[in-house]
Amino acid sequence: MKTVFGLYGRLRGNPNPDIHILYLEHYHFEVPVNRFVFLVLSAFLALSLFGCNEEEKIQNLKAEGDRLRAKIDSLSAAIDQVQTLPGNWNVQNDTVRAGDGLFQVLVRMQINERERGKIVLALQDSVELSKLRVGQVFYAALDSAGSVQKFRYAPNPATVHMLSRTDSGYVYKLIEKPVTRRQSIFEGALTEGSTLNGTLFRVGIPGRMVGIVSGVLQCKVAFPLARAGDKFRILLEETFYQDSIWISGKVVYAEFDGRIVGHHEAFRYEDPDPKSSFNAHYTEKGEALVYDGLRYPLDRLHVTSPFGSRIHPITGQRKAHYGIDYGSPTGTPVYAVAEGIVTVSGFDQFSGNKIAIRHRDNSESWYMHLSARGVGVGAKVSARQCIGRVGSTGRSTGPHLHLGFKNEKGAWINPASKTMIAAPKLEGERLARLHKEVAEIRSQIEATLAAPAVKANDTTDVMVRMRNL
Numbered sequence: 001m002k003t004v005f006g007l008y009g010r011l012r013g014n015p016n017p018d019i020h021i022l023y024l025e026h027y028h029f030e031v032p033v034n035r036f037v038f039l040v041l042s043a044f045l046a047l048s049l050f051g052c053n054e055e056e057k058i059q060n061l062k063a064e065g066d067r068l069r070a071k072i073d074s075l076s077a078a079i080d081q082v083q084t085l086p087g088n089w090n091v092q093n094d095t096v097r098a099g100d101g102l103f104q105v106l107v108r109m110q111i112n113e114r115e116r117g118k119i120v121l122a123l124q125d126s127v128e129l130s131k132l133r134v135g136q137v138f139y140a141a142l143d144s145a146g147s148v149q150k151f152r153y154a155p156n157p158a159t160v161h162m163l164s165r166t167d168s169g170y171v172y173k174l175i176e177k178p179v180t181r182r183q184s185i186f187e188g189a190l191t192e193g194s195t196l197n198g199t200l201f202r203v204g205i206p207g208r209m210v211g212i213v214s215g216v217l218q219c220k221v222a223f224p225l226a227r228a229g230d231k232f233r234i235l236l237e238e239t240f241y242q243d244s245i246w247i248s249g250k251v252v253y254a255e256f257d258g259r260i261v262g263h264h265e266a267f268r269y270e271d272p273d274p275k276s277s278f279n280a281h282y283t284e285k286g287e288a289l290v291y292d293g294l295r296y297p298l299d300r301l302h303v304t305s306p307f308g309s310r311i312h313p314i315t316g317q318r319k320a321h322y323g324i325d326y327g328s329p330t331g332t333p334v335y336a337v338a339e340g341i342v343t344v345s346g347f348d349q350f351s352g353n354k355i356a357i358r359h360r361d362n363s364e365s366w367y368m369h370l371s372a373r374g375v376g377v378g379a380k381v382s383a384r385q386c387i388g389r390v391g392s393t394g395r396s397t398g399p400h401l402h403l404g405f406k407n408e409k410g411a412w413i414n415p416a417s418k419t420m421i422a423a424p425k426l427e428g429e430r431l432a433r434l435h436k437e438v439a440e441i442r443s444q445i446e447a448t449l450a451a452p453a454v455k456a457n458d459t460t461d462v463m464v465r466m467r468n469l
């Protein structure tokens with residue numbers, strides 16, 4: 001214990017920017033202490049519960065102890081290495097605040113105007129300065145004359161951007177430490193009364209990734225229409241520094257199979273350029289999953305009849321149902337699901353009062369059995385604009401909204417599978433690349449499913465398939 005706290009004391013007293021020492025302070029400290037406590041507990045358990053395996057357990061603990069000692073030695077070596085900065089240098093640091101750019105940080109560090117400009121210039125090609133996060137820390141080592149000799153920014157523990165002053169100006173260096181990449185697969189089904197996020201937690205998806213996963217799913221699936229029993233499968237890839245310090249994570253693949261919303265797959269596409277704006281999730285056909293999608297036509301969605309084949313309530317015949325029926329009281333406001341131009345506003349004996357809106361990708365949304373129509377042909381409507389009222393006109397057994405959707409070719413499609421308008425598509429070389437990536441992702445899914453089951457994370461007993469890349 002003493003060694004550990006002694007080490008911590010040295011780290012805190014050494015805010016030196018030259019090397020990863022600052023991360024030692026924030027991260028490594030917890031690792032040895034936790035491990036130490038774990039060792040003591042394990043030793044106790046081993047001795048009290050597993051008497052017969054005592055010898056073996058003790059050997060394992062000794063080996064673990066040796067590893068821990070080696071780690072402390074390497075940390076000490078790192079500390080010694082950075083203590084070689086000239087003693088008259090003065091180390092400044094400052095933290096990014098809400099609304100800050102690098103410039104504001106440099107001003108607070110009292111770096112002079114000329115050097116501020118040079119530092120920004122030297123960093124701007126390598127660092128996405130527009131993506132600074134609140135709480136990130138910059139370090140500068142100033143010499144006795146107050147000019148910056150070294151400048152350091154680490155967006156995460158494994159990536160350090162370093163500027164060093166030379167006679168010809170600042171020299172930039174990127175220090176990338178080795179990381180491990182890990183893929184895990186999560187499968188589950190929605191249950192009655194649980195939220196999507198709650199369900200994602202329950203199947204073992206780490207809390208830090210739940211928001212990202214639900215964002216990807218919501219691009220493709222209209223969740224008010226998801227039902228208990230609907231199944232999903234997620235392939236995550238996460239990057240760790242020293243096996244335990246989380247650096248980043250992404251959703252490589254997401255699959256959703258719903259009773260009403262249908263079957264959907266999303267694949268992570270990546271251009272060779274990591275900053276490419278095409279890097280996003282797509283369907284296998286190359287349609288981007290962008291969440292600027294359709295709005296809902298009613299404030300409350302209660303599906304009384306989904307898209308597909310059904311027995312017609314009046315004629316008793318089996319008939320395709322080219323839309324979704326939402327039960328709702330007469331007079332309830334009906335909203336346009338996206339902006340567009342009204343192409344139909346009229347009445348017929350089957351659909352009753354009906355409205356159709358053409359959207360910018362030439363798809364059309366249709367609203368039927370209305371008690372009132374609020375817009376005429378040619379009107380320009382915006383998303384969520386009220387265009388009429390729920391009714392029971394035409395061939396209808398009770399007040400409901402029939403929502404239909406035609407694709408750009410005029411064929412009826414399942415409105416629940418249509419979640420956005422005019423999504424950008426991958427074409428040509430990019431589409432070919434996507435298809436290669438899709439094949440690769442499918443083989444990654446197979447490989448991960450075949451991996452041994454391990455605990456999903458430290459805070460759950462859920463077992464998942466996981467493998468290091």
Ligand SMILES: [Zn+2]
Binds near residue numbers: 324403
């Ligand atoms: Zn209907």
